[in-house]
Amino acid sequence: MKIKLFTVPNLLTLSNLMCGTFASLAALVYGSLEWAFWFIVLAAVFDFFDGFVARLLKCPSAIGVELDSLADMVSFGFAPSAVVYAMTVGTMPADTPVWLRYGATFLCFVMAAFSALRLAKFNIDETQHTEFCGLPTPANALFFSSLGFIGVRTGLDFGGWTLLLFVVAMSWLLVSPVRMFALKFRGFGWRGNEIRFLFLLLCVAVIASLRLYSIPVIILLYILISAIRWGMQANRRAAGQEPQTDAPERSGGEQ
Numbered sequence: 001m002k003i004k005l006f007t008v009p010n011l012l013t014l015s016n017l018m019c020g021t022f023a024s025l026a027a028l029v030y031g032s033l034e035w036a037f038w039f040i041v042l043a044a045v046f047d048f049f050d051g052f053v054a055r056l057l058k059c060p061s062a063i064g065v066e067l068d069s070l071a072d073m074v075s076f077g078f079a080p081s082a083v084v085y086a087m088t089v090g091t092m093p094a095d096t097p098v099w100l101r102y103g104a105t106f107l108c109f110v111m112a113a114f115s116a117l118r119l120a121k122f123n124i125d126e127t128q129h130t131e132f133c134g135l136p137t138p139a140n141a142l143f144f145s146s147l148g149f150i151g152v153r154t155g156l157d158f159g160g161w162t163l164l165l166f167v168v169a170m171s172w173l174l175v176s177p178v179r180m181f182a183l184k185f186r187g188f189g190w191r192g193n194e195i196r197f198l199f200l201l202l203c204v205a206v207i208a209s210l211r212l213y214s215i216p217v218i219i220l221l222y223i224l225i226s227a228i229r230w231g232m233q234a235n236r237r238a239a240g241q242e243p244q245t246d247a248p249e250r251s252g253g254e255q
């Protein structure tokens with residue numbers, strides 16, 4: 001069997017992986033949370049376009065799907081954990097007890113482990129065609145990397161145990177049963193796209209107010225709206241009014 005390794009979509013996926021590598025180096029070696037943020041943003045751009053280009057060129061492949069998950073694990077699993085480590089353990093005083101430093105380190109990189117579980121589940125879960133089960137890893141990575149970016153730009157301290165509590169909560173959300181909507185529009189009409197249009201309108205309002213500092217708020221809004229939607233769907237199912245959903249073919253990662 002002849003396998004094409006260096007296709008255009010695969011090169012975009014590898015670019016995603018390289019950006020995740022550079023983001024991790026920026027956080028752990030060079031102490032630059034700004035550069036880590038921008039590399040993760042760029043990784044998310046490549047992550048979107050690899051699947052888009054694969055569909056456009058009609059060349060989705062099994063190796064592309066596997067490569068996408070491996071790249072996402074670096075860019076959206078390990079890299080945000082490295083950012084959180086730099087924000088917490090990396091800023092601890094020299095006289096911090098060893099057990100406390102190791103405990104915080106463990107919590108930082110637990111998020112990478114849960115990201116791996118999230119990606120593995122996504123690869124085999126056939127219900128995640130039009131929506132996600134759990135928080136997508138790119139959203140989680142953008143949330144934490146943007147906190148590091150904002151902290152550097154504004155001088156606000158987002159580190160400490162409060163941030164690690166967020167790590168625990170977001171790690172749970174990665175593998176939670178909460179169904180979260182995907183930004184995949186069903187045509188251009190309002191019907192069937194109500195929640196997506198509502199979310200985009202809220203995003204525009206938040207961006208107009210906070211500009212580049214809006215990313216954490218947008219991610220939290222996404223989680224909140226998805227949780228409310230999931231709860232309403234559960235109530236409708238309980239009443240015997242479960243809505244029908246379609247399941248188009250999936251090619252690519254969490255986009």
